[in-house]
Amino acid sequence: MFKNGVEGDGVHGFQGEVFTSTPAQPDIYSALTSHIHVMWTDDATPSVLTSEEEILSAEEAGSVTLESLDVVINMPQIVWPGGQMNVKEDKTLADDTPYGGGQVLDIDLDEMTVTFIAHRGWGPDGRTIYYIVTDATPSGPAGGMGVTYAPTSASLIANSAAVDLFQFSNGLTGSGPKGFQAGIAASAPGDKNYSPMWRISFIAWQNPAEAGLIETIGDINYYKEAGLIDVNLARPMDSDHIVNCPFIDPFQ
Structure with missing residues (x-):
């Protein structure tokens, strides 16, 4: 993230962010991103830097300084060089709409918007929650849901950064991923243990x-x-199963 330099559409009003990996590199890609502030020095001439290598070269030359932040942000990539998330072909949504086939209804690059399918479930106390699905591991469930395959998320299986989400494999028919009732989350936004990684x-x-x-x-x-x-x-x-399901408010 750039704190000064060339003005642009980045988080701080300067050039866009530079990511060190994309879903095209599944062995290292993660939607959970650590952040480093890049600042041009007073005697440098700012330019647009487009890769990790260019940033590190600029640091070595004394043109920029880097400051690591104690922050992790969930930033799933929607479009990347050579690829994008699947766009669901059948955009008709109903209670019995199959869970798979894609979680995105539309990607508008002109307006810089993406429309996800919101899934209904329950929070730990029974209150209604809604969530989207952006990526998952292993590859079978990721492909079935039509989301990005992110095998690095498997490392969270025994970590407090992942929270339990209970789905159903039989019982009442419903909108869950296997065609049964909607799932139940062990935490919700505002809880100390909330995480979008399930x-x-x-x-x-x-x-x-x-x-x-x-x-x-x-x-x-x-x-x-x-x-x-x-x-x-x-x-x-026979693999650890983690799904990135940020809770959202579809009525905002």
Whole structure:
């Protein structure tokens, strides 16, 4: 991020940000970005720098200084050189719309806007929440949902930066990713442990014919202790399963 220099559409009003990776480099790409402020020195002539290499060369030449920030921002890339997120072909949305096929309805580069599908779920206390899906690991679920494959997210599986999201593998029909009821998140914005990075578990009813609606973390614990449901960490493709699902307010 540039704090001075050539004016532009960057966060601070100067040239645009320079990313060190894109989804075309899945082994190193992450939507979770650390940030470094770039500042031109007083005796330097600012120019537009377009790569990490150019920035480091300018630092070595004494033209810019770099300041690492203790900040991480969730910045999923929508369009990158040679690629972009999938745009869903069938834009008709209903309660029974399949979860897969893409999470983006429109990308408008002229207006610099992107329209995501908002998924409904429940927060830990049963309040309605909405979220979007931007990237996931492993490749199977990412491809099925039509989002960016981000294998580096697997490193969060046992980290506090990932929070539990419970989906359903049977029971009541609904808008969840497997066609059953909507999921339940273990935290929501405003909670100390909130994170957009979700560690997925699946809930299965012992007797699907007797399934009821589960809306809270308390409900999950009750039915689990009663032996009516099983709760298991998702391991698709025998791999750690993390999904980037930022909560949003679709009514803003």
